[in-house]
Amino acid sequence: xxxxxPTTAAGWLAKAEAFLAEKGVPEASVNAEFLLAEAxxxxxxxxxxxxxxxxxxxxxxxxxxxxKSRGRRIPLAYVLGWQPFxxxxxxxxxxxxxxxxxxxxxxxxxxxxxxSLGRPVHIVDVGTGSGCVAIALARRLPDAVVYATDVSSSAxxxxxxxxxxxxxxxxxxVLKEDLFKPHSGAPWADVAVSNPPYIPSAEVDxxxxxxxxxxxxxxxxxxDGLLHLRAIAGDAKxxxxxxxxxxxxxxxxxxxxxxxxxxxxxxxxxxxVKDAQGMDRFAAATV
Ligand SMILES: C[S@@+](CC[C@H](N)C(=O)[O-])C[C@H]1O[C@@H](n2cnc3c(N)ncnc32)[C@H](O)[C@@H]1O
Numbered sequence: 001x002x003x004x005x006p007t008t009a010a011g012w013l014a015k016a017e018a019f020l021a022e023k024g025v026p027e028a029s030v031n032a033e034f035l036l037a038e039a040x041x042x043x044x045x046x047x048x049x050x051x052x053x054x055x056x057x058x059x060x061x062x063x064x065x066x067x068k069s070r071g072r073r074i075p076l077a078y079v080l081g082w083q084p085f086x087x088x089x090x091x092x093x094x095x096x097x098x099x100x101x102x103x104x105x106x107x108x109x110x111x112x113x114x115x116s117l118g119r120p121v122h123i124v125d126v127g128t129g130s131g132c133v134a135i136a137l138a139r140r141l142p143d144a145v146v147y148a149t150d151v152s153s154s155a156x157x158x159x160x161x162x163x164x165x166x167x168x169x170x171x172x173x174v175l176k177e178d179l180f181k182p183h184s185g186a187p188w189a190d191v192a193v194s195n196p197p198y199i200p201s202a203e204v205d206x207x208x209x210x211x212x213x214x215x216x217x218x219x220x221x222x223x224d225g226l227l228h229l230r231a232i233a234g235d236a237k238x239x240x241x242x243x244x245x246x247x248x249x250x251x252x253x254x255x256x257x258x259x260x261x262x263x264x265x266x267x268x269x270x271x272x273v274k275d276a277q278g279m280d281r282f283a284a285a286t287v
Contacts, residue, residue: 009036010051012060016067023071031076032067038080039063073209086136088166095154097218099132102275103195106249107136109273109282110193113245114141121190124149124239126179126232129218131159131172133193138168147189149177152217180231183238187287192240195249196228197221226257233261240287248283255280 006012013032020028037047039062040055055063069079077083077098082091085099086107092098110133114121120143125134128148138146146168148159156174163172179196198221199207211219221227229250236246246267250258255272262270267285275281 007054008051009040009047009053009055012036012055012063013048013051016063019067020071023073025070025073031070034076034080035066035070036063039066073213075210075213078213083130083132085132086140088132088135088139088162090130090132090135090162091158091165092130093154093158094213095152095215096130096158097214099130102277102281103133103249104136105275106193106195106247106282107133107140109284110137110191110245110247111140113247113284114144114191117190117243117245119190120144122188123147123191123193124189126177126192126194127196127218127228128159128174129155131162131174133195134159134172135163135166135168137193138163138171139166144171146172147175148172149175149179151176151178152215155215179228179235182235187237187239187241187244189240190244191247192232192236192244193247194228194232196232198225198229198249198251198254200225221251224257225251225254226261229254229258230261233258233265233267236262236265236267236285237287242287244287246283246285246287249281250283252279255283258283 006015013036016032017029020031025031033044037044039059040047066079077092082089083099086104090099123144123146125148128134128150131148134146134148150156160174163169197219199219201220204220259270262285269286271284272280273282
């Protein structure tokens with residue numbers, strides 16, 4: 001903090017907005033509002049409404065610490081330490097991808113497919129990260145048991161603690177598994193869902209500074225971006241029981257390739273589903 005310091009909430013908000021804008025943070029004012037709300041322990045609307053209130057020294061210090069972090073282009077969710085997702089509060093740190101809004105649509109798609117089977121299901125969430133998909137599915141489907149897998153031990157620790165905080169730890173089991181190792185034994189899952197890394201390696205370095213703070217392990221889908229999607233599609237019949245469902249999220253321009261991978265993997269009724277923005281974003285198939 002330097003120069004003449006504001007005293008009121010509105011003054012600090014304006015100062016933070018100018019600081020963040022200067023650092024190139026997109027939507028600087030919205031970011032400043034979220035950070036002030038967190039520092040005051042209130043909702044974003046209320047933070048704005050407290051404009052004339054004088055901030056305490058403690059509130060000011062707490063607020064400005066987070067503003068400085070955001071100015072270093074650390075994503076808002078990492079600065080706050082959490083992200084809302086499908087009605088759940090999901091804690092995040094830089095060991096996991098920040099849950100994206102479109103992935104809430106993957107949850108809804110998987111839930112509807114699971115319900116269409118007409119029985120309590122065993123679901124596997126491949127590459128669970130923060131656990132957001134597994135947890136949201138467990139909350140949406142009270143009879144389901146969800147296995148949340150990842151290769152990252154730190155992600156699995158966070159997923160487990162998120163499952164506890166969202167009261168589904170009895171039905172969300174975290175497992176360390178590498179999706180590149182083909183499954184052995186009989187297929188056991190009714191539904192497999194995954195939002196795997198799918199960005200082509202060469203594109204990762206060109207991403208926004210905020211995205212580059214997320215783990216490369218969660219972003220990099222190999223040379224053509226399809227490395228993980230290819231492995232999941234190829235292993236689906238070893239993992240999912242006959243008649244079960246596979247739901248995948250993928251990136252821009254990958255729909256035709258993902259469809260072909262699922263067909264090659266021996267799956268049927270393959271369909272591509274658009275997201276709310278009208279982009280081909282998900283694939284659904286029957287094993
Ligand atoms: C795009 S992130 C998705 C995280 C979360 N499911 C979500 O939707 O926000 C992909 C996840 O796949 C995990 N992953 C990467 N390689 C993997 C592998 N070989 N086996 C299992 N998981 C892997 C990463 O650690 C990361 O958590």
